Amino acid sequence: MSEATAVTGLAPIEDLGGKAQPLLRVDGLTKHFPVRGGLFGARKTVRAVDDVSFAIGKGETVGIVGESGCGKSTTARLLMHLMERDAGEIIFDGRQVGHEMSLRELRRGMQMVFQDSYASLNPRLTIEESIAFGPKVHGMADGASRELARELLGKVGLRPEIFANRYPHEISGGQRQRVNIARALALSPRLVILDEAVSALDKSVEAQVLNLLMDLKREFGLTYLFISHDLNVINYISDRVLVMYLGEVVELGPVEQVWAKPAHPYTRALLAAMPSSDPDKRTEVPPLSGDPPNPIDPPSGCRFHTRCPFAEAPCSNVAPRLTELDTMGHQAACHMAIAGSGHSQAPAV
Structure with missing residues (x-):
């Protein structure tokens, strides 16, 4: 049993293709947003993501950089199916998402940590409940999911006896981001997308969270897609870098x-x-x-x-x-x- 399975209690997504097969392959990913403009309201489109293709190997960290508006975050949301893509294929470990792999399966294998640590958490749920929510949706018993939440809090450096019953407004931004990381790990994902996950933190806390992410990657055998505007952060954490400009x-x-x-x-x-x-x-x-x-x-x-x-x-x-x-x-x-x-x-x- 792997370390990830031992901690989460959920069976990991099966590795179908071995080490050589990319964990994620994206072919021709496209998203255009319709807008109205001009005197007569003519319909035009914003080409947010335009025929983007890349692959991420197992155990790799790929960084995405570029100016604001270049399509970094839209790409992440398309991968997570938080918005509908116009064209392109997403293939997760050899299985085409939407045909050979269901969205439910994809969400087990791929999780995301967002920039706004407070907006990402339900203010009415305690920290323990937020982390336990995903596993319960996927069939884990309430008691087991709460135990898992406390174990993961310890993994991200937060003492469960202190933080489990607190609410998001009662902890700092850096602590909330650790909670979001723990929540992302609760389903034993193989790929974690981090969208500007450290950009709102001060530099000392940012360094702690980056080191935590690298430790968790080694411990759980994770693969990262790391989006940031900070080139120093990308240089520190990434194996490969993908530069985007205007979609x-x-x-x-x-x-x-x-x-x-x-x-x-x-x-x-x-x-x-x-x-x-x-x-x-x-x-x-x-x-x-x-x-x-x-x-x-x-x-x-x-x-x-x-x-x-x-x-x-x-x-x-x-x-x-x-x-x-x-x-x-x-x-x-x-x-x-x-x-x-x-x-x-x-x-x-």
């Missing part, structure tokens, strides 16, 4: 490689904007100017070309596809990185 993936690869040799100008701009404690490395010139284009009417070709200092004719005419740059899994959607793209800085074919 599209523009770069993907091992975090060390992307940090050392970013292939997309947008990724370079994000890294250049990172604050440094070294006074000799202060950012004096803005690495990126202008606002992101309107997602209702995105630019043709590369969506970044209106803000890119290296833009040339191919950038405005042809949309670059995410292309393998090496054998290490580093990919980028930039004409400068794609051989034979027609850009003056592109490598030779």
